[in-house]
Amino acid sequence: MADLSGYLAFVVLASILTDGESSRLHSAIVAKASLATDIWASPGLLGGPLDARDPDVFVLGAIHSNDVPASAVIDAAAEQLAVLADDGPGDLEMRRALARFASALYRDNDGVASRTRSLGSMELLHGRAELLSELPDLLSAVTPQQVADAARSLDPGRCAVLRVVPAEAS
């Protein structure tokens, strides 16, 4: 990972965007505008951050009904990203993201088998098994400005879009 701190800004960004009912995209797109029924964001295609070598991708996923065009969901997400890029995250948002990340990390790695797998994966992919225990501190060093920069770098004009559309019912 060439720029770990920059990468972790995307982890914080993902949490602020879609972790829980109080997250920005849940609030704006699922609860208020009812454009989608579910939405999620994370660096990595394999289910979590740091699950790939540099470079990684940032994935935003949503499930929406056929009545809503995909572009409406994507535009609404881009709008929220633009706001975040301009204004940055709030202090409470940063604290919520860090607390949720730390508790999920501890919980996921409480079992000896999952902890061993995580240590092995950190060693194999990043050459640093000890990264696992350093992550909470590293994440808390991420600044609001870095999160805003991360949001700005997600240019909607450059993203690839995959749509999975159900076949017409026969």
Add this chain to the structure above:
Amino acid sequence: MARRSKTADTARPGPVAADSDSADSTSGRTNGASALRTAEEIGRTAIGPRPVPPMTLAGRTRAPTLARLELDSGLTVVAVRKPRSPLVEVRLRVPFAGSTPLHSARAEMLVATMLLGTGSRDREQVDADLALVGGHLDASVDPQRLMITGSVLSTGLPVLTQVLADCLTDPAYRRADVIGERERLVEHLAISATQPSTVAHKFLQQRRFADHPAAWDMPDADLVARVGPAALRGLHTRAVVPRGSTLVLVGDLSPSKAVEAAGAALSGWSAGADARARTLTPPPAIVGGDLLAHHRNGAVQSQIRLSGAAVLRRDPAYPAHQLANLIYGGYFSSRLVENIREDKGYTYSARSSLEFWPETAAVSVAFDTTTPSTAPALLEARYELGRISLLAPTAEEVDSARNYALGTLATSLSTQSGLASTLSMLAGAGLDETWLRDHPAHLAAVTVDEVARAAASMLAPANFTGVVLGDLSVLESELRGLGNVAFA
């Protein structure tokens, strides 16, 4: 398969010893001042990786030290210190049985909406307050109980219990939230009703429980579509009650302080003196009989589900039944998996497991096959049932199953969440933490004879009923030929 190759790899001390003679500069480094090698060095030395040490028996399990407090409201609070991670795991179990399909529809809607806001917190505020302390709460329900599962950074436990108390005593059930979740749930039920495994499970429940509420673990979508906020508030007041419920806290905490603090936080959760969380009435005993075959148009795969009566956890013969189930189909090294997966390739996964209700237990066998393999796979599954019920298993089979049972129990109890879930399960089964100490000792003492007796009563083919779901236009004549199959 992987298991075997791994054994082969580790059981070759010869070449390792031979290689060490030719060790070059790397050995000089490992013999140097520091005995520590990086993972890369370990992976690259001429000696190669050291052999994996042999398995040892699971150590003796002690019952955890725990504090227990019964509140005036009838809620029991249990806390165990396990400071492995700086977290606390939370389980609130409320017996939540009903007697009508409408109850199961309302119960499903209740758990989908009960944590979405209170009189003083909207749904975003509930989540925001929990997020700030790294917490989450989720609610789920089945025919036996409502369960609220949570976890939180240990410093945030007071906040989490406060939010939980607020959701229990002053839930909002705002119309917009209820309607939104209802649409989502109806859609989810429609999607899952198209899954063959869901359909097969529903047929199995009908086959073994008929119209007993134990069968209703999937609510009826049409009934769900009629549930509104008033019905949810009514059900919450009537049935989400403390008497008979159990709150379990496990993690980085002081047990006596934690039960006191949780008791104080939840002191406002009360109900009338005669209001008691409702336990499921015992379902009828499962009676052996024909499998009922159901047609699924154009299905390329079939689902086979068998179920028979088993014994309860508190039965002295339960450990022997647990091992008999493991040997038959309860883990990857079982006879059923060896036969219909490894040897014949009829299925990708097959398993048997034990299930529990009040005063009723079942052993259940489940596997999916392609249409042409359906009847042969059923034949083999029945053959293995007959074989284990008539001929005693070997001592090696019993030891292997015993080690697996002891090892997986130790593994699951080693995590905060596993211990919390197990303690909550025990409370629901009318048992307590002494089971965690006694059960491993009982497992260790089970004899081959006891396993053979358990298998003879529980796994005899005539003990089973069940269902087959598949393309009967292809399967019917084979299944008729096999016998003990009726057609819906």
